[in-house]
Amino acid sequence: MATVLGIDPGVSETGWAVLDGAAGSAPKLAASGLIKTLPSQPLPERLRLIHRAVAGLLEEHRPEAAAIEEMFFLKAAHTIRGTLQARGVILLAAAQAGCPISEYNPRTVKATLTGSGAADKRQMQRVVSKALGLADILRPDDVADAAAIALCHLRTGRVKRLQVLEIHGGGAR
Numbered sequence: 001m002a003t004v005l006g007i008d009p010g011v012s013e014t015g016w017a018v019l020d021g022a023a024g025s026a027p028k029l030a031a032s033g034l035i036k037t038l039p040s041q042p043l044p045e046r047l048r049l050i051h052r053a054v055a056g057l058l059e060e061h062r063p064e065a066a067a068i069e070e071m072f073f074l075k076a077a078h079t080i081r082g083t084l085q086a087r088g089v090i091l092l093a094a095a096q097a098g099c100p101i102s103e104y105n106p107r108t109v110k111a112t113l114t115g116s117g118a119a120d121k122r123q124m125q126r127v128v129s130k131a132l133g134l135a136d137i138l139r140p141d142d143v144a145d146a147a148a149i150a151l152c153h154l155r156t157g158r159v160k161r162l163q164v165l166e167i168h169g170g171g172a173r
Contacts, residue, residue, distance in 0.1 A: 005063040006150025008142045011082030015142025018061045021154040051089035058097040067153035070105040109152040
């Protein structure tokens, strides 16, 4: 079974989702949530809180891998600095835990899950809910995005493993 921690980084709100994906079966949502910091807090304190929370998630769930959204620079310029710094402390927490981390841009996540890199938010939420066997869509959006990133990692990881098997003559080594 592969356990993946998906992360949608942000300095105010960082969404996260832990998925368990056994080969040959649908992935399951094991846990999810939102790491929130307050704008009134100094930035270094907010970053420390994000780092501590992600380190705690890595310790609690012990994922085989983590997947994080790459920066997408169409967001407001004033949020870019904080988001980049939040990504930095998230990457640091993963490195300290010895957890490999993969990065996916939003278009890749959308294309992997829906077949279209231009899928809208609602379509993505429906696909994530269906793939995880959920009755309702995940809320808030940052949590749904984190689950989508983890699903993308599970799906692209399976493709990579299949390619490795083909290279090695169809047998596992």
